[in-house]
Amino acid sequence: MRVTTVLRVALRRISSRPFQTFSVVSVIAFSSGLAVALFLAASGLRLGLVNAVAPFDIAAGVRGSPYQLVLNTVFLQDVPAGNIPADAAQRLSDDSRVDLAIPVALGDTYAGLPVVGTTSAITDVKVKGVPWLRIKEGRFWDGAFEAVVGAKAAALTGLRPGDIFRTTHGSIGGEEHGTPFKVVGVCHSVHGPYDRAILVDIASVWAEHDHGGDGHESESGGEVTAMLIRPRSYADAYGLLASYQRDQSCQVVFPAQTAVRLFSIIGQGEEFLRAVVRSVAVCTLLTTILILYWSGASRRDERELLHILGVPHGALAAISWLEGTMLLSSGVALGWIIGRAGVAAAFGLLGNATAIEPTIPLSAGEISIPAALLAAGSIGAFFTALEHTSDRQP
Amino acid sequence: MTEIKGDAEKIPSIWQISGESPPRPLLEISSIRKDYRQPDGSNMTALRLGPLTAYPGEAISVTGPSGSGKTTLLRMLAAITKPTFGEIRFAGQDIARLGNAEAAWRAVSVGYIFQDINLLPDFSVLENLMLxxxxxxxxxxxxxxxxxxxxxxxxLDGRKDSRPAKLSIGERQRAAVARAVIHRPPMILADEPTASLDAENARVVIRMLTELCAERRALLIVATHDDAVRRALPRTVKIGSEAAL
Incomplete structure (x- = not known):
């Protein structure tokens, strides 16, 4: 029997029973999709955290919780704990071990999105040698009360170059500042929390808060929430860390290290997720083999007929194996798409609601799930086919 | 346990009457037995059959009560199962020794008709024949x-593109006849081909089978418990408790 005939018979058996095929493929797709989604959720969350901290080697802020400092400055979350005095910020900027110092003033918002007062030095930040913050539309500010909008902030608010807006002190419901900002540019996505940010000249933030002596505890007269620092070398980074360990005016932290510590707490949850992924994968496999077994068992008369027509056992097994493997492949491929799409949608929502923008590149770990399911399922289908085509006595 | 007593050799054949030299036998069965192992480990004899010789163009009915081994005999003739003891020769070749060539031999040498499932349900009548x-x-x-x-x-001209499920039982069996003879095998085996049919359809199916086999000088062996079928075929082999020629 020719290979094309074997393939044709197997394909016809699949295509001529659309409901059965749809049911089987759906079961495999949803269960394998769940395994893929759980894996992506776990690794995507970690990757999102890593991406978020990548641009910032060192963060310096008021003494207190390093987690809060990192949440404030890197993830643009939570309420800032306080400000670094202007002289301390200046001292950090002037430190010979510092290559780049970016002041950050936080506390204001627009439409619930964080307004980040900073300087044009932020455009000098690079990740793996590539400029981190790039203008997609318009230009970077060169004057007071000009703003550049992050990619997601632009999408959420509809702000475009030329638009005017007023910032609010604190979160939504806070007091609106008097002087409007003019949008002069929109950034490319940085795939991180700063996509949700509206960047403005820090001097304008100071001017807003100095204006009329409104009594806010936020930035004024050179005070900053934090300094994001690029050291000249690793040695300088550790030197800075050591220098500021006993400094009362501010603390210096490595955001990556802090995020890792933070993630190790979450990591226990990730381990649980991975265990669930493995369990779901095994359940998917067993379900698939069971489906293939019963599907094959229901076709005993057809196999008997084909055998009596002169189809050898090997070809019969090949038809059953092909049928099973095609169903499995379709289900796993669909499951992969569902898993990826589901996680992308979930993380899209998560990214809008929070500061994390997990980008999920294809990884060996992700591929290993459908690959393992396919391999193990194919082996299962093979043994199922052998079981069904073994010589039976009448 | 079932057995056959006697065979065609006891009846004068047309060759003996005409004085012509008979053709070489197509099928030669020595005394054969088929045992199946029971779950308790003991053996159950499903069929015991005496010597039998059959020639091209003959039409033979195999009769006997249910469980007498008719299906087992046909399956052995089709080389699906092997006799526990004895030998079946087809055109001089021991079909129990076909080994890996068994399926290929069957594809060329045998046309087989079951009682019911004779067509692949996912293929049309024409596709079944072409396959x-x-x-x-x-x-x-x-x-x-x-x-x-x-x-x-x-x-069945107007039904060639229909799936088997859309055919009447009679149409299905006629399609089965077409499927069994399309490759012009020298031997057609039919296992209760009329069991599901009314008398008229049964008569049509047997008439078609015998005509088509006679035209190609194919040996036709029909397992049946239908007296009408038995009467329609010139030679009968009885197995089981009613064993007698």
Missing amino acids: ASEISHVPVKAAESRASSLLTRLG
Whole structure:
């Protein structure tokens, strides 16, 4: 029997029973999709955290919780704990071990999105040698009360170059500042929390808060929430860390290290997720083999007929194996798409609601799930086919 | 336990009457027995059969009560199962020794009709015929021509594109006849082919089978417990408790 005939018979058996095929493929797709989604959720969350901290080697802020400092400055979350005095910020900027110092003033918002007062030095930040913050539309500010909008902030608010807006002190419901900002540019996505940010000249933030002596505890007269620092070398980074360990005016932290510590707490949850992924994968496999077994068992008369027509056992097994493997492949491929799409949608929502923008590149770990399911399922289908085509006595 | 007593050799054949030299036998069965192992480890004899010789063009009915081993005999003749003891020779070849060539031999040498499932449900009547031809290595052009001719003759011209589920039982069995003979095998085995049919359809199916086999000088062996079928075929082999020629 020719290979094309074997393939044709197997394909016809699949295509001529659309409901059965749809049911089987759906079961495999949803269960394998769940395994893929759980894996992506776990690794995507970690990757999102890593991406978020990548641009910032060192963060310096008021003494207190390093987690809060990192949440404030890197993830643009939570309420800032306080400000670094202007002289301390200046001292950090002037430190010979510092290559780049970016002041950050936080506390204001627009439409619930964080307004980040900073300087044009932020455009000098690079990740793996590539400029981190790039203008997609318009230009970077060169004057007071000009703003550049992050990619997601632009999408959420509809702000475009030329638009005017007023910032609010604190979160939504806070007091609106008097002087409007003019949008002069929109950034490319940085795939991180700063996509949700509206960047403005820090001097304008100071001017807003100095204006009329409104009594806010936020930035004024050179005070900053934090300094994001690029050291000249690793040695300088550790030197800075050591220098500021006993400094009362501010603390210096490595955001990556802090995020890792933070993630190790979450990591226990990730381990649980991975265990669930493995369990779901095994359940998917067993379900698939069971489906293939019963599907094959229901076709005993057809196999008997084909055998009596002169189809050898090997070809019969090949038809059953092909049928099973095609169903499995379709289900796993669909499951992969569902898993990826589901996680992308979930993380899209998560990214809008929070500061994390997990980008999920294809990884060996992700591929290993459908690959393992396919391999193990194919082996299962093979043994199922052998079981069904073994010589039976009448 | 079932057995057959006597065989065709006891009846004067047309060759003996005409004085012509008979053709070489197509089928030669020595005394055979088929045992199956029971779950408790003991053996159960499903069939015991005395010597039997059959010639090309003969039409034989095999009768006997249910469980007498009719299906087992046909399966052994088709080389699906092997006799526990004894030998079955087809055109001089011991079919128990076909080994890996068993399926290929069957594809060319045997046409088989079951009581019910005779067509693949996912294929149309014509596709079933073409698939059977393909398995038997009949060239496509020849298969198309034969299929067209057979379907017309069996009154299935308008049903060639129908799936088996859309056919009446009678149409299905006629399609089964076409499927069994399209590759022109020298031996047709039919296992209760009329069991599901009314008398008229049964008569049509047996008439078609005998005509088509006679035209190609194919040996036809029909397992049946239908007296009408037995009477329609010139030679009968009885197995089981009613064993007698």
